Amino acid sequence: MYPRISARPLVHPVRSWASAQNACRLATSSAPRFNQPGTESAEHDRPSIRGNPTNWIRLHDVPRTALHNDVRRAVTRSGVGQKFQVYLDYYRFLRTPGAWLKFENQQDMHAALQHIGGRKFQITAQDILAIPTPAPSDAVQRSRGFRGRAIAAQKGSIHGNGPDAGTRSMGRDVVLYGLPGKIEPEDVLAALKGFAFRKKANKKDLGNEAETDGMDEEERAQAVYKLPQIGRSLTSRHLVRLESQSEAHRLVRQLHMTYWDQDLWGTKYTCRARVVY
Numbered sequence: 001m002y003p004r005i006s007a008r009p010l011v012h013p014v015r016s017w018a019s020a021q022n023a024c025r026l027a028t029s030s031a032p033r034f035n036q037p038g039t040e041s042a043e044h045d046r047p048s049i050r051g052n053p054t055n056w057i058r059l060h061d062v063p064r065t066a067l068h069n070d071v072r073r074a075v076t077r078s079g080v081g082q083k084f085q086v087y088l089d090y091y092r093f094l095r096t097p098g099a100w101l102k103f104e105n106q107q108d109m110h111a112a113l114q115h116i117g118g119r120k121f122q123i124t125a126q127d128i129l130a131i132p133t134p135a136p137s138d139a140v141q142r143s144r145g146f147r148g149r150a151i152a153a154q155k156g157s158i159h160g161n162g163p164d165a166g167t168r169s170m171g172r173d174v175v176l177y178g179l180p181g182k183i184e185p186e187d188v189l190a191a192l193k194g195f196a197f198r199k200k201a202n203k204k205d206l207g208n209e210a211e212t213d214g215m216d217e218e219e220r221a222q223a224v225y226k227l228p229q230i231g232r233s234l235t236s237r238h239l240v241r242l243e244s245q246s247e248a249h250r251l252v253r254q255l256h257m258t259y260w261d262q263d264l265w266g267t268k269y270t271c272r273a274r275v276v277y
Contacts, residue, residue, distance in 0.1 A: 055109045057101040057116070058133035062088075064095040066123050067277055068170075071099050074128070075112075078121040082108035087163030092230070093175045093239070093276055100136060100163050138162025158225055158239065160276075169276040171245040172198065174252060175227070176238045177272040179260055185224040188238050191261060195251055196243040197223040235269065239276075248275050 062071065068086045075084070082103055089098035103109040109132060115121070116130045138161050160166060160175070167173060179188070189197075199219050215223065227237040242248040252273040260269040 053106045054132055054134050055103045055106050056133050056135050057103070057109060057112065057130050059099040059101065060097065060129040060131075061126060062097050062099045062128060063124050063126050064097060066099075070123060071101075074121055074123045075101065075116060079115040080112045082112055084108070084112070088277060089163065090160055090165035090276070093160030093165050093227075093237075093274070100133075101130075102135075136162050138166050159228060160239075165276050167239075167276065169241075171275055171277045172242050172248050173276040174240045174242060174248050175274050175276060176240060176255065177235070177274070178270050179236045179238060180265060180269055181229075181234050181236050183236055183238075185221075185226050185238065188224045188240070189220060192224075192240065192251070196247050198241040198243050245275075 059071070066088075068088065071086045071088075072084075075086075084104075085102045087100040087102065089096045089100065101109075101112070103112060113130070113132065116128070118131075119127045119129050121128055121130075158166065164170075165173075176188070197215065197219065199215065223241055225239040225241075227239055229236065240251065242251060252275055255271050256273040258271055259265070259267050260271040
């Protein structure tokens with residue numbers, strides 16, 4: 001006996017399969033689509049330069065040894081005649097192979113792209129990739145002032161990320177690494193006696209109210225910052241603000257790869273110093 005084969009067509013399974021396909025198709029068309037290439041929603045989800053006008057250009061593969069003037073000279077040599085500002089990219093006060101160009105308006109940015117867009121220019125024989133980009137979130141937009149910078153340091157809001165490390169250093173700030181973890185800014189300031197720290201512009205004569213080093217309370221609080229700790233590190237980092245670039249380089253030459261307060265700590269802590277441009 002062979003099994004009985006029904007000649008009746010499979011109507012119900014076909015109908016159920018077709019209805020399921022239609023339901024999936026309707027759900028897909030009604031639901032918002034994200035990151036699907038070739039669709040309008042995907043174009044909307046991407047950071048659109050047209051929808052968000054920008055006057056910034058991001059430079060990639062920039063040599064870490066290149067400074068602001070090096071980048072400006074290379075861009076100007078490529079034919080860019082518009083006014084722009086140069087920002088170097090930092091991560092935790094360490095240089096990354098990136099930089100930004102900020103133009104006065106979007107028209108100047110597009111005109112500059114005709115000369116440097118893509119890989120059309122070099123910095124120290126290195127091909128540079130230039131693409132338009134939205135304004136970085138860590139861009140330095142305003143000056144906090146002496147009191148504002150001191151409050152920001154106490155809150156731990158200085159991380160050293162983004163354009164120019166989020167500061168207006170221009171080669172006058174120095175970051176000290178490898179110091180004892182429990183050391184305070186006052187201790188670092190006392191150990192750096194003899195260096196010229198940054199002071200207020202047009203400072204009035206304070207007379208007897210001035211400290212022995214000629215700095216008032218706000219200036220002393222703004223001279224040295226203790227940076228946020230990275231992970232479970234047993235050492236600390238401090239940002240020192242000097243009066244000039246030459247003074248910052250003098251501090252680095254004197255302290256880099258030396259033992260910190262060897263009379264007290266011996267050879268336990270090796271100090272490393274780096275200038276922030």
